[in-house]
Amino acid sequence: MLDYDALAVELQKLRENVTGVTDTVIAASDGIPIISDVAKNVDPAHISALAAADLGIARQAAEVIGLGTLSQTVVFGSTGYMAVYAIGRMSLMVALGDKGLNLGRLLHESRPVIERVGSILTP
Amino acid sequence: MGNAGGLFHLCDGVVIAVDSPGSPGVETLLLSSGRVSAESWAAALAESVQTRSLQAVLVARGTIGAAEAQVLAAAALRDGAFAAAVGDVERCVVDDSVDEPLLPLTDGLAPDVLLSETGRRLDAVASLPFPLSPYRDRVVAASGAESAGSTAERREIIAHATGRRSARDIAFAVGRGLYPVTVEVSRMLGEGLLEIASPAASFSFAHGSLASLHARTEAGSAPAGVERPG
Numbered sequence: 194m195l196d197y198d199a200l201a202v203e204l205q206k207l208r209e210n211v212t213g214v215t216d217t218v219i220a221a222s223d224g225i226p227i228i229s230d231v232a233k234n235v236d237p238a239h240i241s242a243l244a245a246a247d248l249g250i251a252r253q254a255a256e257v258i259g260l261g262t263l264s265q266t267v268v269f270g271s272t273g274y275m276a277v278y279a280i281g282r283m284s285l286m287v288a289l290g291d292k293g294l295n296l297g298r299l300l301h302e303s304r305p306v307i308e309r310v311g312s313i314l315t316p
Numbered sequence: 317m318g319n320a321g322g323l324f325h326l327c328d329g330v331v332i333a334v335d336s337p338g339s340p341g342v343e344t345l346l347l348s349s350g351r352v353s354a355e356s357w358a359a360a361l362a363e364s365v366q367t368r369s370l371q372a373v374l375v376a377r378g379t380i381g382a383a384e385a386q387v388l389a390a391a392a393l394r395d396g397a398f399a400a401a402v403g404d405v406e407r408c409v410v411d412d413s414v415d416e417p418l419l420p421l422t423d424g425l426a427p428d429v430l431l432s433e434t435g436r437r438l439d440a441v442a443s444l445p446f447p448l449s450p451y452r453d454r455v456v457a458a459s460g461a462e463s464a465g466s467t468a469e470r471r472e473i474i475a476h477a478t479g480r481r482s483a484r485d486i487a488f489a490v491g492r493g494l495y496p497v498t499v500e501v502s503r504m505l506g507e508g509l510l511e512i513a514s515p516a517a518s519f520s521f522a523h524g525s526l527a528s529l530h531a532r533t534e535a536g537s538a539p540a541g542v543e544r545p546g
Contacts, residue, residue, distance in 0.1 A: 195523075197523045201519070205519050209452075212319055212403070213488075215480075215485065227523060228521060230520060230522075232478060237522065271347060271357070272348065291485065291488045292343065293320075293338065293339070293488050294337060295321065298319075298321070298337070
């Protein structure tokens with residue numbers, strides 16, 4: 194059984210440490226949600242599916258165009274952001290943020306989280 | 317740098333803008349409050365690339381007046397300084413930046429004036445009847461708060477107090493300054509309209525029951541108990 198408590202700790206720390214993060218989801222790279230911390234009006238299944246498609250296209254684009262290793266893919270909206278990070282080849286992490294989110298800080302804080310989540314998911 | 321942190325734009329010895337992830341900037345103040353539509357904002361931004369002054373474009377388009385733009389710039393500046401000071405400051409870096417602030421305060425504000433004003437605001441928040449951290453404390457509407465007679469601004473705060481949001485998050489959602497929203501949330505906590513949310517309400521973890529990611533590769537075999545038609 195996956196250590197969901199350990200995953201929850203990581204998601205909680207990310208939302209507490211990065212001002213502007215509103216929701217987080219960890220999903221398998223096929224779009225199946227693994228664990229989520231989202232508002233009532235956000236469906237983790239929808240976010241997971243969208244993020245999986247988003248990450249797939251971004252990864253493909255990085256490979257085809259020769260942009261090197263993909264670090265993140267971000268959807269910019271007029272009132273907020275959706276950032277998607279790959280966790281190895283098997284899973285992904287989504288962070289939704291409002292307009293105040295500092296994407297640089299999110300990327301900085303996400304790196305160690307992604308490493309730890311990766312080892313929790315594949316012990 | 318820190319959480320929320322902030323970026324102080326200095327020019328000729330005065331502060332002309334402060335951007336912070338902790339306080340809504342001019343864009344959020346105008347868009348989230350419904351004062352300006354997203355379309356006309358985007359059009360003004362695109363147009364301002366050539367003129368290099370967003371304010372000139374906004375005024376020329378009749379979106380907002382010059383005086384209103386400067387009032388807004390001053391409010392966002394003071395709020396940004398408060399947002400940086402009320403959070404954790406990890407380190408300070410001075411940089412020669414070429415990034416122009418979106419809507420600078422033309423005359424600027426002397427650093428010592430900004431410092432003393434921000435200090436007063438910190439003191440005011442610390443001495444509120446219900447002291448709260450605008451970042452850490454997440455608030456939820458008390459039962460019956462929706463029907464309590466109150467102003468439109470209070471009703472809006474109540475509507476956004478889901479338990480997951482801090483005063484800072486509510487300020488962004490309603491498009492008002494961090495300082496006024498923090499003060500209002502504190503008063504509403506004191507009056508019993510809002511409550512500090514429990515950890516269970518602040519974080520709503522939900523998960524399926526995956527055994528592990530490794531097991532997913534073995535899912536090729538037909539699931540047991542599937543009946544064939546016919």
